[in-house]
Amino acid sequence: MKATSLMRWETMLAAVLIAAFIAFSILSPYFLNVDTLSDATFNFTERAIVALPLALLIIAGEIDISVAAIIALASVAMGLASAQEVGTAGLVAIGLGTGLSAGCVNGALVTIGRVPSIVATIGTMTLFRGAAYAVLGDRVLKDYPDSFAIFGQGYLVGPISIELALFTLFAILFGVFLHRTRWGRVTFAVGANPVASRYSGIAVNRYRFALFALTGLFSGVAAVLLTSRLGSTRPSIAQGWELEIISMVILGGVSVWGGKGSILGVVLAALVFGLTTFGLGLMNIPGIVLSIFTGLLLILVVAVPALVNRR
Amino acid sequence: MSVTIRRIPDSARRDVAFAALTLALFLAVTLAFPGFATPRSVAGLLDDTAILIMLALGQMLVIMGRGIDLSVAANLALCGMMAALFNRAWPGMGVTPVLALSMIAGGLLGAGNGLLVWKLRLPPIVVTLGTMSIYRGAIYLLSRGAWVNENQMSREFLAFPRGQFLGVSVLSWISLAVAAAFIFAMQRSKTARDLYAAGGNPEAANYSGIDPGRMQFLAYTICGAIAGLCGYLWVARFAVAYTDIALGFELSVIAACLIGGVAISGGAGTASGVVLGCLFIGIIRSSLPLVGISVFWQMFINGAVILVAVLLSARQRQFKRTILEARA
Numbered sequence: 001m002k003a004t005s006l007m008r009w010e011t012m013l014a015a016v017l018i019a020a021f022i023a024f025s026i027l028s029p030y031f032l033n034v035d036t037l038s039d040a041t042f043n044f045t046e047r048a049i050v051a052l053p054l055a056l057l058i059i060a061g062e063i064d065i066s067v068a069a070i071i072a073l074a075s076v077a078m079g080l081a082s083a084q085e086v087g088t089a090g091l092v093a094i095g096l097g098t099g100l101s102a103g104c105v106n107g108a109l110v111t112i113g114r115v116p117s118i119v120a121t122i123g124t125m126t127l128f129r130g131a132a133y134a135v136l137g138d139r140v141l142k143d144y145p146d147s148f149a150i151f152g153q154g155y156l157v158g159p160i161s162i163e164l165a166l167f168t169l170f171a172i173l174f175g176v177f178l179h180r181t182r183w184g185r186v187t188f189a190v191g192a193n194p195v196a197s198r199y200s201g202i203a204v205n206r207y208r209f210a211l212f213a214l215t216g217l218f219s220g221v222a223a224v225l226l227t228s229r230l231g232s233t234r235p236s237i238a239q240g241w242e243l244e245i246i247s248m249v250i251l252g253g254v255s256v257w258g259g260k261g262s263i264l265g266v267v268l269a270a271l272v273f274g275l276t277t278f279g280l281g282l283m284n285i286p287g288i289v290l291s292i293f294t295g296l297l298l299i300l301v302v303a304v305p306a307l308v309n310r311r
Numbered sequence: 312m313s314v315t316i317r318r319i320p321d322s323a324r325r326d327v328a329f330a331a332l333t334l335a336l337f338l339a340v341t342l343a344f345p346g347f348a349t350p351r352s353v354a355g356l357l358d359d360t361a362i363l364i365m366l367a368l369g370q371m372l373v374i375m376g377r378g379i380d381l382s383v384a385a386n387l388a389l390c391g392m393m394a395a396l397f398n399r400a401w402p403g404m405g406v407t408p409v410l411a412l413s414m415i416a417g418g419l420l421g422a423g424n425g426l427l428v429w430k431l432r433l434p435p436i437v438v439t440l441g442t443m444s445i446y447r448g449a450i451y452l453l454s455r456g457a458w459v460n461e462n463q464m465s466r467e468f469l470a471f472p473r474g475q476f477l478g479v480s481v482l483s484w485i486s487l488a489v490a491a492a493f494i495f496a497m498q499r500s501k502t503a504r505d506l507y508a509a510g511g512n513p514e515a516a517n518y519s520g521i522d523p524g525r526m527q528f529l530a531y532t533i534c535g536a537i538a539g540l541c542g543y544l545w546v547a548r549f550a551v552a553y554t555d556i557a558l559g560f561e562l563s564v565i566a567a568c569l570i571g572g573v574a575i576s577g578g579a580g581t582a583s584g585v586v587l588g589c590l591f592i593g594i595i596r597s598s599l600p601l602v603g604i605s606v607f608w609q610m611f612i613n614g615a616v617i618l619v620a621v622l623l624s625a626r627q628r629q630f631k632r633t634i635l636e637a638r639a
């Protein structure tokens with residue numbers, strides 16, 4: 001029963017995606033072009049890469065509001081290191097390391113400090129973003145080595161960017177992890193009923209900690225890609241992304257009560273998000289108008305099951 | 312002969328301790344920089360914190376009923392834009408209809424959140440994330456992306472919140488009045504007690520004849536009305552209205568509530584604590600430049616304060632509940 005209603009949501013997302021695709025190809029002559037569509041993917045790849053681990057976290061009944069602040073912190077760390085002549089490999093290591101450490105701080109607050117995750121991560125969001133502002137102020141860091149640009153601006157084959165390739169790879173890995181491994185089932189179990197999970201011998205807190213660390217690490221990945229694409233770091237980098245990424249996950253059909261969701265849904269939601277933003281942009285409709293659509297869809301995704309279950 | 316022992320509630324004890332801390336901070340800054348305690352500087356501090364105080368008090372009601380309102384800043388921006396456009400169209404009508412319009416519009420927007428949470432039992436975080444996007448988009452449609460600038464606002468419209476009475480701005484007086492009303496009502500009114508009960512234990516409240524959903528609806532409506540009022544005040548104070556005003560301010564408001572001791576698990580929090588939390592933030596903000604620390608440290612300090620506050624209160628609480636599990 002649950003599986004079928006979930007499938008229906010994904011089918012609907014796929015239908016929306018196809019409809020949007022057809023509509024934009026009719027409405028804009030510039031839409032159906034491989035290079036244009038390739039450009040369009042940059043609209044969502046970085047956010048979607050963070051949405052994947054965040055989906056696991058929300059399925060496990062937790063949340064992380066600090067992801068965008070972690071991106072900023074990691075970007076600032078890389079910028080500072082770059083000013084000290086650190087090479088590209090070193091920069092990536094610093095970006096990922098900062099993300100991972102920040103994720104571990106969140107994990108420790110929730111598991112050891114027993115602070116509810118929404119509160120803990122609102123706190124660390126303020127702290128991490130605050131650290132980025134405290135260090136940089138109104139300065140901009142932009143002395144990145146030329147070879148660093150490859151991650152956000154490079155292409156793997158033809159029109160397939162490295163960002164898109166990475167996102168595809170991660171989406172497959174996360175899909176297999178969540179839907180085909182024991183750990184995936186643990187994720188659902190922890191989200192559906194943490195107490196029962198603990199009694200069934202699952203180290204719930206250790207698992208939660210690992211998920212926060214993972215989300216931090218992938219925020220670090222997004223930081224590397226975004227910084228590499230922009231070639232500069234300001235403390236306001238990725239401002240407001242936390243709510244966009246969470247919207248993406250919920251739009252993908254992940255239940256905010258925990259215990260339900262799929263990676264396919266999140267991937268489809270990311271595509272819908274990226275495609276519509278881009279298509280509207282081609283038609284000179286600003287992204288802010290899209291936010292009305294996103295908002296309505298967001299409420300719809302939780303309202304429809306609620307209305308159906310009432311009957 | 313009888314000895315009465317009145318147990319002081321934990322919340323009151325926390326408020327007293329926090330008040331002492333805030334006062335100590337204020338005195339410490341004043342000792343180092345005597346200029347900090349001049350009436351003019353204090354009035355400035357109040358003026359800077361006034362909107363945060365009002366929004367945080369409204370948010371407190373929502374969080375206390377086990378909800379969260381991420382749409383307050385978007386609500387504020389939308390009502391601010393409506394107020395500015397109304398004033399541009401009918402500049403001669405003065406401030407009264409603008410005040411009424413912004414409060415009613417804000418209240419309706421808040422009631423929309425409340426209805427979805429109450430009648431459909433939707434998760435508050437998703438509902439308000441959704442309405443936040445919708446309201447922001449609506450501002451764009453309403454204004455067609457244009458700014459409403461100072462020269463398009465009438466003199467009364469701009470002057471109202473800046474008016475001075477006894478050396479303190481009208482904006483500050485409004486905020487003080489709201490704060491006083493909240494502090495009184497949260498302790499004395501039956502509705503407030505019902506809200507505490509509904510947030511503390513929705514099932515028990517339900518059995519005692521309180522509808523927790525209805526209390527949430529009420530909380531969202533009041534929170535929205537306050538956000539609407541603040542929309543006009545914000546626009547008039549900064550003399551500009553555009554799509555992105557107060558972008559991201561919702562999280563600062565929630566942060567102020569957390570510093571002020573409102574439990575995210577619902578049912579606990581005091582109006583005086585929230586006001587103190589906002590003043591604490593305000594004092595730090597206005598003393599940083601005096602101490603010679605860059606204002607860019609403000610956010611970092613806020614983050615550290617939030618974490619200390621929530622870690623301390625998490626140790627006291629027996630039951631842990633995340634907002635995601637909130638099923639009122």
